[in-house]
Amino acid sequence: MKRISGSSDCRILTAAVVAFAASAGSVTAEPAVNACPVDGCQIHFVSVEKADGELRLTLEANFKPDMSKNHIHVWWGDNFDVKQVSNNAETLYGVKRGVWHPTDEYPVYVTQSGASMKERRNATTLCVSAGDRNHDIIDPALFECRSVADLVK
Numbered sequence: 303m304k305r306i307s308g309s310s311d312c313r314i315l316t317a318a319v320v321a322f323a324a325s326a327g328s329v330t331a332e333p334a335v336n337a338c339p340v341d342g343c344q345i346h347f348v349s350v351e352k353a354d355g356e357l358r359l360t361l362e363a364n365f366k367p368d369m370s371k372n373h374i375h376v377w378w379g380d381n382f383d384v385k386q387v388s389n390n391a392e393t394l395y396g397v398k399r400g401v402w403h404p405t406d407e408y409p410v411y412v413t414q415s416g417a418s419m420k421e422r423r424n425a426t427t428l429c430v431s432a433g434d435r436n437h438d439i440i441d442p443a444l445f446e447c448r449s450v451a452d453l454v455k
């Protein structure tokens with residue numbers, strides 16, 4: 303970080319602090335744009351509950367998911383790792399392509415297709431990460447998993 307001194311620079315620093323505080327305070331607000339922010343497209347679990355044999359997830363993302371652009375990949379984390387739930391699993395990461403469900407159902411999503419309870423096998427962990435228009439995981443370092451063991455047993 304650059305050291306700031308002098309009275310005119312001080313005003314800039316104050317503005318930056320105010321802007322940061324404003325963005326930190328609006329974490330739960332609906333994101334308006336699909337593009338990933340500078341720190342990447344991030345998705346977090348807010349809650350998970352039972353829903354008629356499936357699971358209802360409430361998620362929080364810092365981008366507006368859109369199936370034809372940046373969206374959400376949901377998968378059973380005990381069965382596949384984040385690099386496997388990507389179209390380029392084999393070509394970029396050299397791992398076997400796994401099974402996931404791509405979605406832009408947000409902020410509430412019910413497990414289905416590749417993320418259905420029927421595809422769970424013995425898994426007890428659900429994961430989410432952002433995929434792009436090619437269904438490639440955007441950043442394999444940015445994913446979140448949540449144990450649902452108490453909801454599936």
Ligand SMILES: [Cu+2]
Nearest residue numbers: 404433437438
């Ligand atoms: Cu996708």
